[in-house]
Amino acid sequence: MPMRCDISENGATIRILPPDRFDFSCHLEFRDAFSKHDGKLKYIVDLRGTNYIDSSALGMLLLLRQHAGDGRRVSIINAKPDVLNILEVVNFGDLFILE
Amino acid sequence: MNSQSPALKVLVAEDHAPSSTIMCRMLEHYGYDVVVARDGEQAIEKYRSEKPQLVLMDVLMPRMNGYEAVRQIKEIAGDDFVPVIFVTAIHDEDALAKCVEVGGDAFLTKPYSHTVLKSKIDAMLRIRSLHDRVVVQNRAISHFQDQLLNEQRVAEKVFHTIVRSGRSGEQGVRCVNSAKSIFNGDLFLTAKRATGELHFLIADFTGHGLSAAIGALPVSDIFQSMTSNGCSVADIAEVMNAKLKRILPGDMFCAACIGSVDAIERRLTLWNGGLPPVFIVDGNNRIRERLPPAHLALGILDEQKFDRSVQVFALEPRDRIFACTDGLIDAPIATGGRFTQDGYEACFEAPVPSNMQFDWIIDSVREIGEGNQNDDLTLIEIDTNLDESVSVAKTAAASRVPSTWETSLRIDMPALQTFDPVPHFLRLLSEIQGLDSHKANLVTILTEMYVHALDGVLLGMNPELRADHAGAPRYFEERTAKLRALERGSIYFSLRHRVEGCGGELIIQVASSGGEKNFNQVPLSGRRLPLLRTLCDCVYVMGSGNCVEATYRWGVSH
Numbered sequence: 001m002p003m004r005c006d007i008s009e010n011g012a013t014i015r016i017l018p019p020d021r022f023d024f025s026c027h028l029e030f031r032d033a034f035s036k037h038d039g040k041l042k043y044i045v046d047l048r049g050t051n052y053i054d055s056s057a058l059g060m061l062l063l064l065r066q067h068a069g070d071g072r073r074v075s076i077i078n079a080k081p082d083v084l085n086i087l088e089v090v091n092f093g094d095l096f097i098l099e
Numbered sequence: 100m101n102s103q104s105p106a107l108k109v110l111v112a113e114d115h116a117p118s119s120t121i122m123c124r125m126l127e128h129y130g131y132d133v134v135v136a137r138d139g140e141q142a143i144e145k146y147r148s149e150k151p152q153l154v155l156m157d158v159l160m161p162r163m164n165g166y167e168a169v170r171q172i173k174e175i176a177g178d179d180f181v182p183v184i185f186v187t188a189i190h191d192e193d194a195l196a197k198c199v200e201v202g203g204d205a206f207l208t209k210p211y212s213h214t215v216l217k218s219k220i221d222a223m224l225r226i227r228s229l230h231d232r233v234v235v236q237n238r239a240i241s242h243f244q245d246q247l248l249n250e251q252r253v254a255e256k257v258f259h260t261i262v263r264s265g266r267s268g269e270q271g272v273r274c275v276n277s278a279k280s281i282f283n284g285d286l287f288l289t290a291k292r293a294t295g296e297l298h299f300l301i302a303d304f305t306g307h308g309l310s311a312a313i314g315a316l317p318v319s320d321i322f323q324s325m326t327s328n329g330c331s332v333a334d335i336a337e338v339m340n341a342k343l344k345r346i347l348p349g350d351m352f353c354a355a356c357i358g359s360v361d362a363i364e365r366r367l368t369l370w371n372g373g374l375p376p377v378f379i380v381d382g383n384n385r386i387r388e389r390l391p392p393a394h395l396a397l398g399i400l401d402e403q404k405f406d407r408s409v410q411v412f413a414l415e416p417r418d419r420i421f422a423c424t425d426g427l428i429d430a431p432i433a434t435g436g437r438f439t440q441d442g443y444e445a446c447f448e449a450p451v452p453s454n455m456q457f458d459w460i461i462d463s464v465r466e467i468g469e470g471n472q473n474d475d476l477t478l479i480e481i482d483t484n485l486d487e488s489v490s491v492a493k494t495a496a497a498s499r500v501p502s503t504w505e506t507s508l509r510i511d512m513p514a515l516q517t518f519d520p521v522p523h524f525l526r527l528l529s530e531i532q533g534l535d536s537h538k539a540n541l542v543t544i545l546t547e548m549y550v551h552a553l554d555g556v557l558l559g560m561n562p563e564l565r566a567d568h569a570g571a572p573r574y575f576e577e578r579t580a581k582l583r584a585l586e587r588g589s590i591y592f593s594l595r596h597r598v599e600g601c602g603g604e605l606i607i608q609v610a611s612s613g614g615e616k617n618f619n620q621v622p623l624s625g626r627r628l629p630l631l632r633t634l635c636d637c638v639y640v641m642g643s644g645n646c647v648e649a650t651y652r653w654g655v656s657h
Contacts, residue, residue, distance in 0.1 A: 055305045055425075059350030062399060066349045089425075090354065090373040091395045 005033040024056040048078035106132040110151035112142035139163025173202035180230040182223035271482030285477040290326040293542040302355040303424040343398030354396040382417030411575035426476030499533035501603035505595040552611040588613035602654020610646035
């Protein structure tokens with residue numbers, strides 16, 4: 001399943017939906033999904049469809065945070081319990097808004 | 100045909116002269132360069148000498164028939180693709196099938212139309228150019244692969260040298276490390292501090308293979324050199340983070356746990372950034388403490404935002420420490436799921452003797468696992484009953500001729516809250532005097548004097564609490580809070596060295612002033628004074644206990 005990327009109607013928020021397995025194979029797609037947009041926008045990573053996440057995915061999230069200049073502009077939402085657990089274990093709550 | 104490129108060469112093997120002539124005319128008409136053979140043997144000769152790009156072959160010919168000629172031509176061609184079209188009057192299906200069997204790529208039965216022959220040739224040449232392109236690409240890929248493998252081999256060599264030299268070979272330390280590719284992103288290092296504590300580091304870089312192992316170089320370097328310079332776990336974590344943040348690309352980081360086991364004071368000091376919980380396991384194999392990561396992994400946060408605070412835990416006599424990378428938790432199991440944290444913890448419920456616990460966990464992963472891990476996997480066990488005898492050997496000489504020098508340093512607030520002067524003086528002693536063989540003694544003397552000045556005098560900490568291993572965590576909590584709250588105070592160091600005989604005499608004075616406490620009498624207590632007395636030639640406690648002077652003679656026979 002490919003990565004989906006939506007832009008809100010007012011153009012201020014980018015919503016990225018990573019696939020079932022969010023791993024190294026998504027690297028280019030994920031970078032493309034945010035790098036063509038201004039870093040000043042708000043970013044939402046919607047993990048509703050993601051069941052597996054590996055350390056390179058965590059790396060990609062860090063790249064997005066770098067691009068946005070500030071983790072407070074990046075929200076990670078709808079993470080399933082297993083995925084949320086991984087994000088919490090590595091203390092990503094300190095870097096992103098986990099909802 | 101493209102008139103720019105050289106004409107394609109076609110070999111025509113045909114014993115019947117009129118047929119051969121007609122075919123040649125036609126081919127020349129279409130712009131091909133034609134080579135003629137009259138029989139199978141001649142066809143092979145011409146193939147060798149002329150290297151045609153395509154062969155048109157009759158089946159029935161004198162001396163050697165077309166089948167045999169094609170078999171040999173295909174053999175000579177090897178990996179090159181030379182299309183062969185049989186042109187024959189035979190209509191027998193078996194004979195036609197044999198054309199393909201011996202290596203022919205197509206056949207055409209006589210009589211044939213020129214248009215059909217021309218299209219067959221075009222089709223074959225198209226396949227040939229496709230084949231050539233694939234060959235070129237394959238060659239490039241295999242060249243690239245060789246290069247990559249070679250680079251991996253070089254990197255592997257470097258990496259393994261680090262790993263091999265990176266373990267101090269302590270008894271009671273066990274490690275299993277299995278890799279997904281040639282070498283992995285997991286690293287386990289140990290080193291002994293001069294004061295006897297065992298420092299260990301378990302690290303997991305993002306990604307696998309080469310990219311992951313690159314970061315291992317600076318990490319290992321920092322770990323070894325800072326440990327040998329007597330630096331603390333918090334210092335090491337801070338320096339590693341700054342270095343990795345600077346050199347790693349934004350999406351790479353290093354989940355790591357840096358720890359120190361003090362077997363005499365029965366204490367574990369830990370900085371865990373992003374690795375699965377570390378366990379303290381008691382003599383009955385029960386998990387007594389779960390120490391989840393308190394921090395983000397190394398290489399993510401800027402220096403200013405980095406949190407260097409460590410956790411301190413008291414150790415019981417039979418305690419062991421277990422730590423792993425997430426490869427263990429994530430190891431796929433045969434039923435489709437993963438090993439999981441629960442699966443890992445369940446291993447400690449099993450009725451196995453404590454010296455088998457480690458193998459039990461590894462066997463559990465392997466048994467239910469699919470054999471090939473998804474990730475790099477590392478599990479370590481450290482028995483906390485390490486041999487930590489502090490050596491007292493003062494007859495060893497220095498690597499530099501003794502000379503006379505002195506230095507002093509005064510540290511005020513707020514530098515006192517973060518700066519550890521002991522490594523600074525050790526470096527100095529090593530560089531000026533080459534006192535490396537006395538490092539163990541000197542680091543202990545300097546540390547004990549400094550801890551007395553800061554903890555005892557300035558912070559008014561009760562040293563009994565620190566010595567009592569159960570009270571140690573409370574001691575360090577209290578110490579952190581008091582240090583943060585400390586408003587004024589300073590510590591003065593003075594080191595004077597002079598030549599004596601063929602060795603030297605070092606007089607260290609550490610004095611503190613200020614502080615919140617009204618220090619009437621601060622005893623140099625606990626095991627501190629006896630320890631200093633063992634290591635030094637004389638120890639004076641002056642003032643109200645706020646100034647201590649120790650004399651250390653080396654290279655002098657007593």
